[in-house]
Amino acid sequence: MDPILKVQNVNKRFGGLKALDDVNLTVERGTVHAIIGPNGAGKSTLLNCFVGRLTPDTGTVMFDGVSLLGRKPHEINQLGVSRVFQTPEIFEALSVLENVMVAALAHRDGAFRMNAWGALDAEVEIRDRVLATLEDVGLAQRRAMEAAALSRGDKRRLELAMCLVQDPKLLLLDEPTAGMARADTNNTIDLLKRLSEERGITKVVIEHDMHVVFSLAHRISVMAQGHVIVEDRPENIKGNPKVQEAYLGGAHA
Numbered sequence: 626m627d628p629i630l631k632v633q634n635v636n637k638r639f640g641g642l643k644a645l646d647d648v649n650l651t652v653e654r655g656t657v658h659a660i661i662g663p664n665g666a667g668k669s670t671l672l673n674c675f676v677g678r679l680t681p682d683t684g685t686v687m688f689d690g691v692s693l694l695g696r697k698p699h700e701i702n703q704l705g706v707s708r709v710f711q712t713p714e715i716f717e718a719l720s721v722l723e724n725v726m727v728a729a730l731a732h733r734d735g736a737f738r739m740n741a742w743g744a745l746d747a748e749v750e751i752r753d754r755v756l757a758t759l760e761d762v763g764l765a766q767r768r769a770m771e772a773a774a775l776s777r778g779d780k781r782r783l784e785l786a787m788c789l790v791q792d793p794k795l796l797l798l799d800e801p802t803a804g805m806a807r808a809d810t811n812n813t814i815d816l817l818k819r820l821s822e823e824r825g826i827t828k829v830v831i832e833h834d835m836h837v838v839f840s841l842a843h844r845i846s847v848m849a850q851g852h853v854i855v856e857d858r859p860e861n862i863k864g865n866p867k868v869q870e871a872y873l874g875g876a877h878a
């Protein structure tokens with residue numbers, strides 16, 4: 626057992642709503658850990674607590690032995706946590722290549738506090754890595770294209786490249802195939818599997834598409850009403866009565 630992420634007794638309220646109710650979660654290094662659950666279960670809220678967008682009211686979030694609580698998003702990013710959002714956060718007016726360059730520089734320099742000279746030096750240093758990453762995600766041919774002109778699937782691949790170029794220890798994927806056609810979804814599954822095999826990056830994936838979840842995950846945590854109701858291997862999840870109840874809408878922790 627070698628946990629990279631350990632969440633203990635995390636609670637988060639929004640006014641009267643208990644969005645996270647005593648959440649415990651352990652992610653083992655090198656694994657793909659899926660978080661599933663019905664709409665409003667608290668999945669995105671939990672992910673937001675990992676990246677510094679939200680601070681839990683109580684509880685602890687430890688990454689590689691270091692607390693993530695109270696840290697700014699860019700500090701957490703520099704510790705080795707990257708996130709792919711539901712809606713790609715890319716620079717539409719820049720080229721595909723420039724987007725990945727910016728991500729690489731931001732990681733090196735912290736937030737977006739770059740200076741022009743530093744950026745020029747870095748361009749020489751990191752251009753090869755950027756190109757290799759674009760090759761990895763299948764966007765090398767489109768590197769000169771304006772990001773705005775990419776298809777939805779390619780925009781998500783670009784955002785993935787922007788994360789990968791930062792060589793993260795932990796990659797958080799929020800519905801990585803949302804809105805994709807089946808063929809594109811399958812390409813993304815293949816890409817994520819290949820990345821797991823080649824780079825061994827630990828991943829936490831929030832996903833509604835069970836085909837994606839069962840293709841990728843080593844462990845699955847099921848959330849309902851702010852609580853993790855079950856955590857198990859994929860083969861034990863489908864038939865679990867608590868999980869079935871959660872998806873029918875009547876779950877209680």
Ligand SMILES: Nc1ncnc2c1ncn2[C@@H]1O[C@H](COP(=O)(O)OP(=O)(O)OP(=O)(O)O)[C@@H](O)[C@H]1O
Nearest residue numbers: 639642643644662663664665666667668669670671
């Ligand atoms: N900033 C906020 N202010 C108030 N309520 C919020 C806020 N963010 C989330 N919530 C509420 O917290 C609960 C959990 O939401 P969350 O988005 O984490 O669920 P989810 O499991 O990610 O759902 P989905 O699968 O639909 O994305 C919901 O009831 C939601 O309306």
